[in-house]
Amino acid sequence: GRTDPMDIFETYESNVRSYVRDFPAVFVKAKGHTLTDENGREYIDFFAGAGALNYGHNDEGMKQALIAYLQSDGVMHSLDMATSAKGRFIQRFQDVILKPRGMTYKMMFPGPTGTNTVESALKLARKVKGREKIVSFTNAFHGMTLGSLAVTGNQFKRDGAGLPLNNTVFMPFDGYMGEGVDTLDYFEKTLEDSGSGFDLPAAVILETVQGEGGINAASMPWLKRLREICTRWDILMIVDDVQAGCGRTGTFFSFEPAGIDPDIVCLSKSLGGMGVPFAVTLVKPEYDVFGPGEHNGTFRGNNLAFVAAAEALRFWETEDLADDVREKAAVIKERFIRLRDRFPQLDGEVRGRGFMQGIALGAEGAAKEICAEAFKRGLIIETSGPSGEVVKILAPLTITRDGLAKGLDILEAAFATVAG
Numbered sequence: 001g002r003t004d005p006m007d008i009f010e011t012y013e014s015n016v017r018s019y020v021r022d023f024p025a026v027f028v029k030a031k032g033h034t035l036t037d038e039n040g041r042e043y044i045d046f047f048a049g050a051g052a053l054n055y056g057h058n059d060e061g062m063k064q065a066l067i068a069y070l071q072s073d074g075v076m077h078s079l080d081m082a083t084s085a086k087g088r089f090i091q092r093f094q095d096v097i098l099k100p101r102g103m104t105y106k107m108m109f110p111g112p113t114g115t116n117t118v119e120s121a122l123k124l125a126r127k128v129k130g131r132e133k134i135v136s137f138t139n140a141f142h143g144m145t146l147g148s149l150a151v152t153g154n155q156f157k158r159d160g161a162g163l164p165l166n167n168t169v170f171m172p173f174d175g176y177m178g179e180g181v182d183t184l185d186y187f188e189k190t191l192e193d194s195g196s197g198f199d200l201p202a203a204v205i206l207e208t209v210q211g212e213g214g215i216n217a218a219s220m221p222w223l224k225r226l227r228e229i230c231t232r233w234d235i236l237m238i239v240d241d242v243q244a245g246c247g248r249t250g251t252f253f254s255f256e257p258a259g260i261d262p263d264i265v266c267l268s269k270s271l272g273g274m275g276v277p278f279a280v281t282l283v284k285p286e287y288d289v290f291g292p293g294e295h296n297g298t299f300r301g302n303n304l305a306f307v308a309a310a311e312a313l314r315f316w317e318t319e320d321l322a323d324d325v326r327e328k329a330a331v332i333k334e335r336f337i338r339l340r341d342r343f344p345q346l347d348g349e350v351r352g353r354g355f356m357q358g359i360a361l362g363a364e365g366a367a368k369e370i371c372a373e374a375f376k377r378g379l380i381i382e383t384s385g386p387s388g389e390v391v392k393i394l395a396p397l398t399i400t401r402d403g404l405a406k407g408l409d410i411l412e413a414a415f416a417t418v419a420g
């Protein structure tokens, strides 16, 4: 008889596979916010490649730019040689993103992944300050190599291999101590109390909205105060905007509404436009201290990524996408509040901002069951949080209003089934 198409994954792929289990279908193509499996079944995407597809799947502009580049024999492995594709991306990022925001950052290409940009930021901060300690926050997620894993507040991902914490200290993130407690009081006290042996850190690293950690959004006053503390104590502020950046929260950088200027910014995921692996580390010019060859990597000059990324910036030449995201985000918030109120037995709490929202469910196992149920009904949606207790919406920013409404209807039906 015919074998199950999932067999090949179950038999030969490492046991570490997770999305294969959560989304048991073999996908063949995708457009905008819709994926299609090999049986021709369509799924609405509330996942967006974990935030790598803010502009949806196979955007025509990026696709055509890549095809033209391939046809011109533009592809070359240039490491960090100067190429026209790279020059164009750098220029466009200056013109479309940095200059209009009055920002001056040097741009480092650290390798293709989010983890790579975080590693470069941690290493650079330690060199700039000549100190080793890094402050991270509870429930942070920054990556899977040793430095970035050390600042990831997730014991399951870190501790099995007995990995060192590499001089990391975890402070309570905003909201971690419950409502009404400003967790920065604890950080400041710790800094003042140097007599107890707390070494001054080189940097703090944070996500303004923690994605993997459960859609925990820091407030704007909290971010402002953290910036002030860093300045006062001569500590670098690193914002990891790998997931919350590229418009996910409604502005290109997630920290814009707080009016702060991080010393180092990490970007990846949607920076590569249509899923081409790409990352940059933005560094204030005075901290651009690595010498030639001090931080290298074979894939930090991917010309295909430069081409797609340069084209993706067209979404930021006008306010249209940002306005649209803010309006659709209000719809998501409204619907999530309705879910919370309609299903009190699930003990829901609505979290997040922009297109990075979630509903944390006190009812054990409910979030995972809801996502599985939603998948059966044609919606791809994932959980996050320390025990997978948060149903997290991470739809493409470009999703149509109709697609968003349909996806939210499916989600509500899945809630109803699981709530019984």
Ligand code: PMP
Binding pocket: 050, 113, 114, 115, 116, 118, 141, 142, 143, 144, 207, 211, 212, 240, 241, 242, 243, 244, 268, 269
């Ligand atoms: N930082 C944050 C905030 C992330 O969400 C992620 C990925 N989920 C990373 C870093 C790591 O990126 P990558 O998986 O591309 O290495």
